[in-house]
Amino acid sequence: MALMHGGQLQQVAEHYKIPMADWLDLSTGIAPTCYSIPNIPLNVWQQLPQQNPTLIAAAKQYYQCSQLVITNGSQAIIKALPGVYRQKNASSEDVYLPERGYKEHAHAWKMAGYNLHFYRNALPEITALSAGCVVVIINPNNPTGQYFNVNIIKQYHQQLKQLNGLLVLDEAFVDVMPAEQSYCQQVNDSHCLVLRSFGKFFGLAGIRIGFLVANNAWCKTFEALLGPWQVNGPAQTVAEQALCDTHWQEKQKQTLKQLSTAQENKLLQVFPNTLILAIKGCDLFLTVEFRQSDSAKKLYHLLCQQGVYCRLADEQDTLRFGITTADTLERLAIACAKACKQLS
Ligand SMILES: Cc1ncc(COP(=O)(O)O)c(C=O)c1O
Incomplete structure (x- = not known):
């Protein structure tokens, strides 16, 4: 259901x-004021959407990262990730999630057969994490607003690397915070993924755009999985302009x-x-x-x-x-x- x-x-x-x-x-939690829709050339409506290097460059600049994948909303990654991870890491069976938070995460991990462990106000005890486990952090959390700073996240990232596990950071609402409070810049190996949502801060949830910030291997995996026409051309045009418009x-x-x-x-x-x-x-x-x-x-x-x-x-x-x-x-x-x- x-x-x-x-x-x-x-x-x-x-x-x-x-x-x-x-x-x-x-x-x-979508902003009530949105980015103005620019004029969209007719050919953008007529042609199939293509890989758009200028949009990717704009997104890398905005998210301050070296690799990312554009998706039809970060929900597309939330849904697909557990199945993909199960195949990559057969010994992985535990996932830690916030008790209160966007419920699609728990739903997706449950569907893939994971054992769900919920944490409340504090993150799960770092020394108690099991080998190959996954830790999901929504930062800041929706709906509690709870935010864990980059130094704490780094500790979990390091621990999960030791354990051959995975840290999943959902930063759907981080755009309203200072840029250095995002973890995107720190993503440098296969043990951490960051999800970013375009629609909330830019007030354009209807165009369905999101990003996965990940290392090269993860990006290749998801590009292959998602296929060529994830995001329609008009949405790409709007997002490119919005991501470049720092003013x-x-x-x-x-x-x-x-x-x-x-x-x-x-x-x-x-x-x-x-x-x-x-x-x-x-x-x-x-x-x-x-x-x-x-x-x-x-x-x-x-x-x-x-x-x-x-x-x-x-x-x-x-x-x-x-x-x-x-x-x-x-x-x-x-x-x-x-x-x-x-x-x-
Ligand atoms: C915390 C969180 N993450 C991710 C999403 C998915 O957003 P989208 O697919 O529009 O990027 C939502 C949607 O409300 C959310 O609240």
Whole structure:
């Protein structure tokens, strides 16, 4: 069965009988402001997509790495990796994953027959890792916002090298952080892979682009597996321009910081601290933790009744809000205040 994530507004709109156009959809961690779509020459639509060296060069520059593979979203790698790794390393059977985090990782490793071990706030004990194991770190994590610094990641990378294992770093949301907080630059052997997602920071999730940052052998493996037409030509044109546009990227970072700070302050004003424990996250989403675990589920429903769609955690105990623009922040605040009143 397919896992549920944010998005899928159509289903929610039907359920609550509110027309799609009337919703404030904050159910994903996709930036609310996006890179402008450039003019796309007709031949790009007409021809089959080709290997695009200028896009690859732009991506290497943006991600500060020497090798990468472009994919139809990082999800394509998440899904395929466990099966591929099983074949590469027959003795590998254990995977360590965050208990809370993008569930597609656990799903994919489970489907490949791995033993799943979940860690909570701290990474698994480094000395307890088994030979040939895999450690998945979502950095920063979605939805908790937890971030492990590069020095800690290096220690796990070294240990996994000793153990002939694999470190998988999912950096789908790292773009809003300073560039040196990404691990891409450190990828230099077959024991570490970094996944990057284009759609979130650039606000263009619909074009489905992601990257695998890996050593040459891993890149060759995935290029062969994914085949020639992974990413369509128009998407490649947009991504190339966006990845080169450092001026826009800087502005986007500032915009997201301003918007997320304003939204966090607003949420702290409207949710009484008798109700909430903390707000966590990053500049692409804010996750509200509650004192009583059933508050999240009730508030989710009360917000949906007002056409405000956020993400209720799979554990049903936190709410994750995507970042909204200044013009809709007040609508969010009013809806949250009303929902809090109805709750009490
Ligand atoms: C942590 C994380 N990783 C990866 C993905 C997949 O993103 P994409 O396939 O668009 O790159 C998501 C999607 O929401 C995510 O939350």
